[in-house]
Amino acid sequence: MQPVSAHYNAYPDVREVGVGVTFRLVDVGAAGNAAVSSNGAEPISILSQLLTGDETSPGKIMTMEDDLVQTDGTWDILQPGQTVPFWSTALSDQDGIFQTPVPTLTFSLSNPASSIGFTFLFDGPAGCWPSKIRVTVYNGSSQLVSQEFRNSESELKCELSVSDYDRVTIEFLETQEPYRRIKMYAILFGIVQDFDASTIASMTIRFGCSPDASNIESTELSFTFDNSDAKYNMISPTGLYRYLQDGQVIQSSISIDGESIIMPLCYFTRSEATDEALTATITANDKIYTLDSTPYNGGSSGTWTLQEAVTAILGVGEICDFGSFGNITVGRAIPQGTSKRESLRLLAQAAKCTCWIERDGTFVFRNLSIAQSSVDTLNKDNLYSLSGVSVQEPIDSVVLTVRDSYAETDEKVYTAGTGENVRTVDNPCVVDGQGVANWLLSINKQRLVYSPKNRGNPAVDIGDTLTIYNAYSEAGRAVLYSQELIYDGGLQANTKALGAAWE
Numbered sequence: 146m147q148p149v150s151a152h153y154n155a156y157p158d159v160r161e162v163g164v165g166v167t168f169r170l171v172d173v174g175a176a177g178n179a180a181v182s183s184n185g186a187e188p189i190s191i192l193s194q195l196l197t198g199d200e201t202s203p204g205k206i207m208t209m210e211d212d213l214v215q216t217d218g219t220w221d222i223l224q225p226g227q228t229v230p231f232w233s234t235a236l237s238d239q240d241g242i243f244q245t246p247v248p249t250l251t252f253s254l255s256n257p258a259s260s261i262g263f264t265f266l267f268d269g270p271a272g273c274w275p276s277k278i279r280v281t282v283y284n285g286s287s288q289l290v291s292q293e294f295r296n297s298e299s300e301l302k303c304e305l306s307v308s309d310y311d312r313v314t315i316e317f318l319e320t321q322e323p324y325r326r327i328k329m330y331a332i333l334f335g336i337v338q339d340f341d342a343s344t345i346a347s348m349t350i351r352f353g354c355s356p357d358a359s360n361i362e363s364t365e366l367s368f369t370f371d372n373s374d375a376k377y378n379m380i381s382p383t384g385l386y387r388y389l390q391d392g393q394v395i396q397s398s399i400s401i402d403g404e405s406i407i408m409p410l411c412y413f414t415r416s417e418a419t420d421e422a423l424t425a426t427i428t429a430n431d432k433i434y435t436l437d438s439t440p441y442n443g444g445s446s447g448t449w450t451l452q453e454a455v456t457a458i459l460g461v462g463e464i465c466d467f468g469s470f471g472n473i474t475v476g477r478a479i480p481q482g483t484s485k486r487e488s489l490r491l492l493a494q495a496a497k498c499t500c501w502i503e504r505d506g507t508f509v510f511r512n513l514s515i516a517q518s519s520v521d522t523l524n525k526d527n528l529y530s531l532s533g534v535s536v537q538e539p540i541d542s543v544v545l546t547v548r549d550s551y552a553e554t555d556e557k558v559y560t561a562g563t564g565e566n567v568r569t570v571d572n573p574c575v576v577d578g579q580g581v582a583n584w585l586l587s588i589n590k591q592r593l594v595y596s597p598k599n600r601g602n603p604a605v606d607i608g609d610t611l612t613i614y615n616a617y618s619e620a621g622r623a624v625l626y627s628q629e630l631i632y633d634g635g636l637q638a639n640t641k642a643l644g645a646a647w648e
Contacts, residue, residue, distance in 0.1 A: 146520040147504070147604040153404050155602035156527040162636045163342045163400035166368055168413065168427075171335025173392050175258035179334075184249045185234035187326075194230035195250075195332050229268075233327040237320040241276065248327055252313045257284065259308040260335040265315070268328035269299030275327055277319040280305060283312040297321065302336050344371045345632070346424055350397065352409050352431075353627030354501035354607050356513045356643055357588040358494035361486055362501060362627070363433035366397055366411045372418055372425035395429040399603040399630060406603040408630075409504040431502045432463075436486035444479035446551040448576055451475050451496045451510065458485050458492075465508040470498045476574040478549040495574040497584040501607050513624045513643065516610040523599050524614040529637070531616040533597035534644075540589035541566040545582040547575045561586040593644030595623045601630050601638030611642055621645070 176196045183192060233248040267274035274296060280303055281291040289310055294303050313334075317327045348368040355362060397408040411429035418425035441458050449457075452471035459465070473496040479488050489508075493500040498512045525531060541564025548556040550573065561582035568589060575581045595613045605611070609625045623642035631637050 146606055146609050147406055149406070149604050150404060153401070153604070155401055155521070155604065156600055157402065161400075161402050162632065162634075163403070163405070164340075164345050164348050164368075164632050165342075165398045165400070165405070166340040166345060166348070166370075166395065167337060167397075168393055168395040168429075169333060169335055169337050170261050171333050171393065172258040172260045174256065175254060175260070175334035176332075178255045178258070179252045180255075182251050182253070183231065183233075184246055187229075187232040187234055189229055190232045191228050191230055192250075194228065195329065197331070229328050230331070231327065231329040233317065235317075235326070237323060237325050239323045241320045241323045241325065243317055243319065248317045250315045250329070252315075252332065254311045254313075257309040257311050258334055259310070261306050262302065262304040262336045263313065264331075264333040264336055265301045265303070265329060266331040267299045267301070268330065271328065272299075272322070273325055273328040274299050274301070274321070275317045275319060276321040278303075279316040279318060281314045281316070282307045282310045283314075284310055285312075293318070304336065340368070340370050342634075346370060348397070348632040349629065350408050351627075351629045352501070352607065353641065354499050354513075356499055356591070356624075356626050357585055358490055358499045361433055361490045361493070361499075363437075363486075364409045364411060364431040364502065365434075366395060366408070366429045367426060368397070369424050369426045371423070373423045392435075395427070399632065399636065401603070401636075407504055408603070409502065410506045432506065433486055433502060436489065437484050439485045440482050441479060441485045441488045442481050443477075444481060444483070444551065445477045446549055447477045448474050449477055451492055454492050454574075455489065455508070455510075458488050459508065463508060464506065465510070466503070467510050468498075470496045470510045470512075473497070474576050476547075476549065476576050478551050478573040480550055480573065491572055491574045494570075494572055494585075495576065495581060497577075497581055504606070511608060513608055513626060515622050515624050515643075515645065519610045519612040519622055521602050521605050521609065522612040522614075522620075523597055523640070524620075527600040528614070529598045529600075531614065533595060534613075534615050534621075535594050535596065537592040537594055539564075539566045539592065540568045540586065542568070543582050543586045543589065544569045545575065545578060545585065546571045547578055548573050587646070590646040591643050592646070593621070593623070595621070595640070595642040595644060597640055599638050599640060601636040603630055603636070605640075611640070613642065 179196055181192045181195055235243055235248040237243050276296055279293045282289045290307050292305055346369045350366045352364040353362045393413040395411045395413055398405045411431055414428050414430050416427045451473045452467050454475055455465055475492050475495040489500055493510055498510045500510050503509050542562040544567055545559045546556055557578055559578035559582040610622055611625055612620050612622055614620050621644055623644040625642045627641035629639040
C-alpha cells in the first residue's frame with residue numbers, strides 16, 4: 146500500500162475526489178543533445194546540472210547580496226558539497242538592471258529540436274530570479290525568433306513555438322530586487338502542462354499482473370480533458386498536439402479529501418481529438434508497452450540467474466527489485482525474435498514468480514501470496530454490490546514442456562497433478578521443470594476470485610492483501626492482482642483479487 150497519513154480515510158460517507166495530470170510538452174531528446182556555456186558563472190556552478198531537469202534549491206541560503214543575510218532562523222549557510230547549477234558572477238545594479246555584458250547562458254544542440262517553448266526554474270526560497278529575460282533561438286547562424294519575457298516567480302514558462310533549432314541563448318536583463326545574482330536550477334526544452342479536476346472530465350487507470358506469469362500487464366492511463374481552446378487540434382500547425390512525442394513522461398494522481406496519492410508512472414502513447422471536439426483524450430502506458438515492439442535476440446543454450454537475464458534484456462539503467470528471486474537459475478534459450486516483453490514473462494515464470502512495474506517505474510519480481518493481515522477492507526459500506534465472488538474452472542493438472550531450440554536435445558515434459566482438466570504450458574527458459582510445474586498448479590488451484598465493484602482506494606497496490614465481504618457477511622482474504630480506477634467527478638474501482646485454493 147502507498148504511504149498515507151494517519152488520518153487518511155479512503156471511504157468517508159461523503160468525500161471530495163480530486164485528480165491531477167502533469168506532463169511535459171518537451172523535445173524528449175533535446176537535453177541529452179545539449180551542451181551549456183555561460184559568459185560568467187561562480188565556481189560553485191555546475192552548468193551541466195541545468196539539463197537534468199530535476200535540480201531544486203536546497204532552501205533559503207544566505208549569500209552576500211542585500212537582504213539575503215538574515216538571522217530569523219529560516220535561513221541556512223551553504224554547506225560543503227552543495228551546488229547551484231548556475232550562479233551568475235554578474236550582479237544587478239541599484240535599479241535591478243544588469244549592465245552590459247548581461248549574464249548569458251547558451252545551449253548548443255548537436256541535433257535540431259522543436260518545442261512549444263521553454264521552462265526555466267530559479268531559486269524560489271531565496272527569491273533570486275530574473276524579472277526580465279530575452280530568449281533568442283537559432284538554426285546555425287540564422288536567428289529564428291527572439292522575444293523578451295517578464296517574470297515574477299521562480300518558474301518561468303516562455304511560450305515560444307519554434308521548430309528545428311540548434312542553439313538557444315538566454316540573456317538575463319533585470320531582477321525584481323536590486324543587487325541580485327541569478328540562481329538557476331533547470332531548463333526544460335518545452336512547457337509543463339497541468340490538468341486538475343476543473344479541466345479533466347474523466348480519467349481511467351488500469352494496472353495489474355498475472356499471478357502465474359501467463360502475461361505481463363501494461364499499466365494504461367487514459368484521460369479526457371477540456372479542449373475548447375483547440376490547443377490539441379491534430380490538424381492545426383500551431384496546435385500543441387505536434388509537440389506530443391512518444392516517451393514523454395505523464396504523471397497522475399488521485400486525491401481523497403485533499404490527500405494526494407501518486408498513480409503509476411506512464412509515458413505518452415497516443416492522443417485523439419477532432420476539429421469539432423470540445424475535449425481531447427490522451428493515453429499513456431508504462432514501459433512494458435514499449436517492450437512489445439522490441440525483439441531480444443540474445444538467446445542461446447545454457448543458464449544464468451534471473452538478475453543477469455533481466456539486466457541483459459532491459460539494460461543496466463533500469464531499476465529492478467528481485468526480492469528473493471534474483472539468484473534463481475533460469476535458461477538462456479529465449480527464441481530469436483521474441484519480444485522483450487515476452488522474454489521477461491518467460492524468465493519470470495521460469496523463476497516461479499510474476500512481474501509488474503511499480504508506481505515509481507521499478508520492475509518488480511514477486512510471488513503473490515495472501516498475508517495474515519489486510520491493508521484494506523471491502524464491505525457493504527464501500528461495495529456497490531456484495532456479488533463479485535466466483536470460482537474459476539478447475540485445473541487438475543499442469544503439463545510443462547521445455548524445448549531448447551539452440552541445443553540438439555529432446556524436449557522435456559514435466560507433469561504436476563492428475564485429472565482431466567489439464568493446462569499445457571511451453572517455456573524454453575525453465576531449468577527446474579518439476580518445481581515450475583508444481584508452482585503453476587498451486588497458483589491455478591487458487592480458483593476463488595474476487596472481482597467487486599467498489600468506491601475505490603487509490604492507495605492499494607498489486608500484492609496487497611484485502612479483506613472482502615460477501616452477501617452472507619462472510620469475510621475472505623485475497624491478494625490484489627488488478628485494479629481499475631475510474632474518475633468521472635467521483636471515483637469507483639473494479640478490483641480483482643485472488644483468494645485461497647478451492648479443491
